[in-house]
Amino acid sequence: MTTLGTASAAPGELDTGRMEVGETRDGAPFGLPVAVVNGAESGPTLYVQAASDGDELNGVGVLQRVVPQIDPAELAGTIYLVGIVNYHAYQVAQHRNPIDDRKMNRTYPGDESGTSSERIAAATFEIARDADLILDLHQGSTSRMIDEVRVRCGRRHRLHDECLRLARVFGAGHILDQKGPDGQLARVGPDEGVPTVDPELGGCVGWDESSIRTGVEGVFNVLRYYGFLDGEATIEPQTRADDFAQYSAPAGGLVAFARDLGETVEAGDELFTVTTPFGEPKATVHAESDGIVWRTRRLPQVATGEYVCSVGTEVDTV
Known part of the structure; x- marks a missing residue:
């Protein structure tokens, strides 16, 4: 069995559940929505998360469409998914976690004894660091943006070429290849030896169908290219x-x-x-x-x- 929080899946199965990461202000426990897809055959591991900024919804839309389309009986390997990372910010449609006024994607690798954001970052990174690939789905919530994939480890990083390849495979059409700020998952993941990219699926607050479709196509292209699913991956030139x-x-x-x-x-x-x-x-x-x-x-x-x-x-x- 492969488990993530309360989600538990045998080979060839998919399950959803919650991963408890703390308590709300009234003392009630809260958990992040999670899913596990355990392939019928052995293979690599992919970690995918969305909404580490609470108003960036396109990544949630991607997972809403991707997960029902995956047949675990046809999958080789394992996919771990966290559907909403920044639980508190998502509830109030804000960018930053209102509990500690932190931007989640500046807190990795997190601290299990730290602030609310640091505890969530620590819990999610514990899963991500054991994967073979990481996709951290984002959206330019405060500006209008093109669809892009961000490579944030820096060109001198030992995993730069692997991260750039992952960005090209995702295939949003544009790549930002620039070292990112400290605390970004796309910075910390490569430091742990895991190729990681940050797809920024469009911009502005809201729910954009075109950018969501780009994200869905990108995830499935990654699954095909890296051997999770059969089929040919399409890799087009990227700007x-x-x-x-x-x-x-x-x-x-x-x-x-x-x-x-x-x-x-x-x-x-x-x-x-x-x-x-x-x-x-x-x-x-x-x-x-x-x-x-x-x-x-x-x-x-x-x-x-x-x-x-x-x-x-x-x-x-x-």
Whole structure:
């Protein structure tokens, strides 16, 4: 039997349950929703988690669609899934854990005696560190973003090439290949010898069907490529960026973009204008270098100096 919390599955079976990680403010125990898919044949182990930021819902949508489609009788290996990592933030549709005001994806590998977020991180990482591959499903909850996969270990890391391969196999179309902040699962996993990537499935708060479909296709491509499922994996060229130029508003008002997400720009191309509420132009901002529009703010209103967009630079194809 393979177990995760109260989920327990014999070879060729799938089970769901809860993994208890603490108590709420009224003293009642709470648990994260978990699933185990135990393949009929032996094979590698995959760990997948979603919603470590409580308002990033597209990853939850991916698992909602992926799990019912997996036939454990056709699977080789084991898949461990945690459907909602940041339990407290998810309940109130917030990014950060309201119990300790921490961002979950800055707390790995966690601390089983620490804050609420650190305890959850420790419990989930105990599972993840024993896997052969890790997928940490995210979403740009505060900005509009392209679908991308983030390789966060840094290019000098001994597992960089394996992480980059996993990102290419997931196949969201774009790869951010840049060393991430301390405490990210995609940083800590490779340090433990586990190739780990952070798919960022679209942007803005909500539930985006297109990005969810990208995530579902990515998970199944990983399962085929690494031998969990029979079938051919499709690996298409990916656009990679490892640096970004950020642009802020030179004046307050309303932003109107001249380029959409994913569009290429050349140095000197118009990126956006700022107008008054009556459409009177106040400022126009142009690209300072060639690149791809990678991320933009969600709401049009800006104050002077406020973030507006990012252009991916140092772009190549992998």
